[in-house]
Amino acid sequence: MLKTQKISLKKTISNMLKLQDSGYYSTLIGIGPMSSNLLQASFELAKDEDFPLMFIASRNQVDKAELGGGYVNGWNQQTFSDAIKVEAEKAHFHGLYYLCRDHGGPWQRDKERNDHLPVDEAMARAKESYLADIKAGFDLLMIDPTKDPFQMGKVVDLDKIIKWTVELIEFCESQRIELGLPEIGYEVGTEETNGGLTTTDRYETFIQRLKAELNQKDLPMPTFIVGQTGTLTRLTEQVGDWNFQNALDLSTMAKKYGVGLKEHNADYMDDVSLLLHNSAHITASNVAPQYxxxxxxxxxxxxxxxxxxxxxxxxxxxxxxxxxxxxxxxxxxxxxxxxxxxxxxxxxxxxxxxxxxxxxxxxxxxxxxxxxxxxxxxxxxxxxxxxxxxxxxxxxxxxxIKRPIQQYVKDLNLTGLTSKIESI
Known part of the structure; x- marks a missing residue:
């Protein structure tokens, strides 16, 4: 039998930040669930190496049929959740795993963006998708309203992003509470290199302003805030210029507010950069197309x-x-x-x-x-x-499939992390 209760992702990240205080650093992997084979590979490795799993699904990959469905196995939120449970049971996996919404929000489906949906309609669809996430037991929701088709190519407007982010978190929290479900985590921010959260000043400004708005409405702080560390994936290569100092500055800034730095586009990274992730105190990195x-x-x-x-x-x-x-x-x-x-x-x-x-x-x-x-x-x-x-x-x-995952597990110091988290 699988555990009926587990440590929330929010608590897991909190414990990882505590471990950092004692000089122990690890970086979780957000795995894009491209197939049942990938799920199987992930569970088998996590069982052997004792680390928490995060499965990240975009709206293009997994979504309600009424909103267009997803290209990964035709999964909607509930069938995605069910498939993961089946694979966990097949692997006799009894550790921690988390269902995560990657890039949820308005215009995050390609068709919505290409059709230039009006704000109200795009937000309504985003909320409908989030509600399905919540009902299916997702542990983390990324709140990402940065794909505004009317602002493409322009510097990200923080006023709009913060307003929409707070509105969506408020909606999700009200639905979660109404359904009597346990706490879920939130991920906010953007990895965009054009006007995204690339500098510590802009990163802290975003955190401070968001914190003030959330406190005013008695809403929780996010679990992760995405920051741009220089990663960029094109074709089957890491073509970005990963910046250790920028990553360390951003993670230090995030921890000051009790949240973790999340890195996107971490595919195809070399061993040197991955090993430095621990010293940069990055709490999680997303890897999807590589697998x-x-x-x-x-x-x-x-x-x-x-x-x-x-x-x-x-x-x-x-x-x-x-x-x-x-x-x-x-x-x-x-x-x-x-x-x-x-x-x-x-x-x-x-x-x-x-x-x-x-x-x-x-x-x-x-x-x-x-x-x-x-x-x-x-x-x-x-x-x-x-x-x-x-x-x-x-x-x-x-x-x-296990081969590249194993590289990240070893380089990012994940072996044994679940036991350490649960012992705190």
């Missing part, structure tokens, strides 16, 4: 194995996984957010005619097509062909 890319790469390696088996007469008919996954991934067009320059506007048909470019885009966007029915059918065919030759394809995929 989706690793799963795609695992499938493509298995396709190579399958082709070799076919060439040697050991299977009758190979799957069409590579062909189908490539086509479906490119047609999602979700890869555009990871591209730079003129490549952002490339036409799908032109990409499909260019084998080198197609392969590059498949690498960064294969995970967007994992839930496609034809893709799932070809994965099944692949596994069956491999099984005839004593190869467990699904286990290989899970172990392949």
């Amino acid at each position: 989706g890319t690793e799963e795609t790469r695992a499938y493509l390696k298995l396709v190579q194995v399958e082709q070799s088996l076919y060439s040697n007469g050991l299977i009758d008919k190979p799957s069409r996984l590579h062909e189908v996954l490539l086509d479906r991934a490119i047609r999602t067009e979700r890869w555009r957010k990871w591209m730079e320059g003129d490549d952002v506007n490339l036409k799908v048909d032109d990409i499909l005619k260019n084998s080198k470019l197609s392969a590059e885009i498949l690498d960064i966007s294969g995970h967007y097509a994992f839930n496609d029915p034809d893709t799932k059918n070809e994965i099944k065919n692949l596994y069956q062909n491999l099984a005839k030759n004593s190869i467990d394809g699904q286990r290989f995929v899970v172990e392949h």
Whole structure:
């Protein structure tokens, strides 16, 4: 049986800040849940290494069907929560794990932003989504009203951001209390490099003003405040300029107000930068597309194995996984957010005619097509062909995903953290 009660995420971060006072530093990973395989890999590792898990889902990934649903396994908030419980039970995991809303708020679905929804309608949809989060047992809600389509490309307007942030926290707290649910944490701020919370002065101004507004309404302070440490993900690389001193300054500032510094876009980071995260006192970092890319790469390696088996007469008919996954991934067009320059506007048909470019885009966007029915059918065919030759394809995929997670677990000093948190 899983524990019926657990330490809240807010309490976990509070205890991590206490551990910092004794000279013990760790950085949690916010894992983007791209698939059931990733959930399985995460739970197995967390069980072995004794650290808390945070699963972060954007509204594009997981949301109510009435609001457009999500591209990850077709999960809505409740089926996402249910799937995570199932994977935890399968792994016999009895530790801490948290469901987290990443980038909740108005205009956070691509369609809402592209349609330039009016403020009132966008806020109403955000509240509807948050209510579904709360009912499904989410532990952390990111309040992010920074994607205003009428202000794109401009410096973030802190007056508007604070006003909308407070309104949304007030709504969520009223719903949580009305439903009789335990405390949840909130994450606020923005990782935007254009006018975001990049300097300690601007960061503290935001915290002070937000704190004053929240106190006036008797609302809780957030658990995390996002700050820009220099991270930036493009294609399958970390192209940002991670800044140790800026990270330390921001985390020190956040701790002064009893909250943790949250870092976004921490994919594909090198060991040196990751090891320095502990000394920079960053409490949590988000990693998402990297793990989706690793799963795609695992499938493509298995396709190579399958082709070799076919060439040697050991299977009758190979799957069409590579062909189908490539086509479906490119047609999602979700890869555009990871591209730079003129490549952002490339036409799908032109990409499909260019084998080198197609392969590059498949690498960064294969995970967007994992839930496609034809893709799932070809994965099944692949596994069956491999099984005839004593190869467990699904286990290989899970172990392949574990590799980059393990790097972060070790570098970010996560081993044994759950036991330390629970002992305080």
